[in-house]
Amino acid sequence: MGKTILEVKNLKTKYVTRFREDVYAVDGVSLTIEEGKSLGIAGESGCGKSTLALSLMGYYFPPLHYMSGDIIVDGKNISQMEPDAIRKSILGTEIAYIPQAAMNALNPTQKIIRFIEDVIHVHNPKMPKKEIYDLASARFEELGLPASVLDKHAVELSGGMKQRTVIAISTILSPKVLIADEPSSALDVTSQKMVIKMLKSLMEKGYIKSMIFITHELPLLYNVTDDIMVMYAGQIVERGTAKDMVFDPVHPYSKGLMGSIIVPESGTREHKLTAIPGTPPNLKKPPVGCRFADRCKYATAECKVNAVGIREFGDGRSYRCLIDVEKLKEVYENEQ
Numbered sequence: 001m002g003k004t005i006l007e008v009k010n011l012k013t014k015y016v017t018r019f020r021e022d023v024y025a026v027d028g029v030s031l032t033i034e035e036g037k038s039l040g041i042a043g044e045s046g047c048g049k050s051t052l053a054l055s056l057m058g059y060y061f062p063p064l065h066y067m068s069g070d071i072i073v074d075g076k077n078i079s080q081m082e083p084d085a086i087r088k089s090i091l092g093t094e095i096a097y098i099p100q101a102a103m104n105a106l107n108p109t110q111k112i113i114r115f116i117e118d119v120i121h122v123h124n125p126k127m128p129k130k131e132i133y134d135l136a137s138a139r140f141e142e143l144g145l146p147a148s149v150l151d152k153h154a155v156e157l158s159g160g161m162k163q164r165t166v167i168a169i170s171t172i173l174s175p176k177v178l179i180a181d182e183p184s185s186a187l188d189v190t191s192q193k194m195v196i197k198m199l200k201s202l203m204e205k206g207y208i209k210s211m212i213f214i215t216h217e218l219p220l221l222y223n224v225t226d227d228i229m230v231m232y233a234g235q236i237v238e239r240g241t242a243k244d245m246v247f248d249p250v251h252p253y254s255k256g257l258m259g260s261i262i263v264p265e266s267g268t269r270e271h272k273l274t275a276i277p278g279t280p281p282n283l284k285k286p287p288v289g290c291r292f293a294d295r296c297k298y299a300t301a302e303c304k305v306n307a308v309g310i311r312e313f314g315d316g317r318s319y320r321c322l323i324d325v326e327k328l329k330e331v332y333e334n335e336q
């Protein structure tokens with residue numbers, strides 16, 4: 001086993017709405033990522049992926065609140081640090097975050113190099129501009145972006161180029177963990193591939209030590225991340241290698257997610273296209289039993305009343321279901 005870069009233990013966070021209602025968006029998430037490894041997180045809209053990404057940075061602002069659990073980055077527990085300390089000593093260097101639609105957040109009137117100066121000056125206020133420019137142009141070139149981009153404004157860049165620029169800016173301080181939330185979903189296929197190539201290159205060149213890639217499309221993660229976790233209603237329901245999760249998902253929800261993708265990646269086209277009936281539970285009052293039970297065709301009366309913990313099986317895999325793995329596999333086999 002390699003060195004653990006990120007360890008999250010039973011993390012619980014919630015939103016408090018303006019009507020003072022609690023929304024339990026991340027409910028007991030545990031995960032680990034080793035140095036040099038990437039983890040994909042998949043799940044349908046509203047399952048808590050973006051909230052998990054925000055929560056992992058330890059950077060909490062209302063309406064999002066930390067409840068309990070640990071976030072340990074390279075041995076340092078950041079879960080209860082003050083926001084100001086997080087901003088100064090964690091963001092950018094330990095953890096970098098690329099939010100959804102990040103490319104649209106670039107101020108169009110500012111040159112790209114100014115964003116880089118801003119990022120570097122938070123941690124190193126005295127670094128001369130010339131040194132920053134040299135560092136940035138070398139990094140851009142290495143990542144396949146022309147150094148001339150540094151003197152351009154965001155409006156002068158295409159969508160794909162803008163997104164790759166945002167990624168290069170966010171990782172300029174070589175963070176230990178990069179969290180990318182749907183980094184390629186708003187782009188055309190060619191630009192998507194270039195973004196993914198760039199993320200892989202950041203890992204290979206050691207500019208980031210680990211990566212979390214969030215998407216609602218499970219098969220997209222195949223070929224991109226080493227492992228995949230599937231999230232449902234604020235909880236992780238399954239984890240395995242990308243290959244296992246795409247070709248041999250065990251949890252009925254992961255199985256359904258694979259079946260509901262309209263344009264699967266090559267190698268997954270043979271599977272049947274199916275819809276998952278129903279809607280996810282209300283996270284203001286999550287069910288006491290399995291959260292997927294109401295939509296699961298294999299659910300028993302017990303599933304609706306008994307809370308389900310994570311169960312391990314096989315080689316480093318885990319899932320959250322009362323039904324035994326072998327039984328589930330047998331049922332899937334018979335359905336084919």
Ligand SMILES: Nc1ncnc2c1ncn2[C@@H]1O[C@H](COP(=O)(O)OP(=O)(O)OP(=O)(O)O)[C@@H](O)[C@H]1O
Binds near residue numbers: 023025045046063283
């Ligand atoms: N500011 C907020 N206040 C209250 N509830 C929120 C807020 N933001 C998100 N939520 C709720 O938290 C839950 C998780 O939302 P989240 O955005 O993390 O899901 P997601 O999986 O990232 O969805 P998407 O793929 O659409 O981005 C949802 O029930 C959502 O309605």
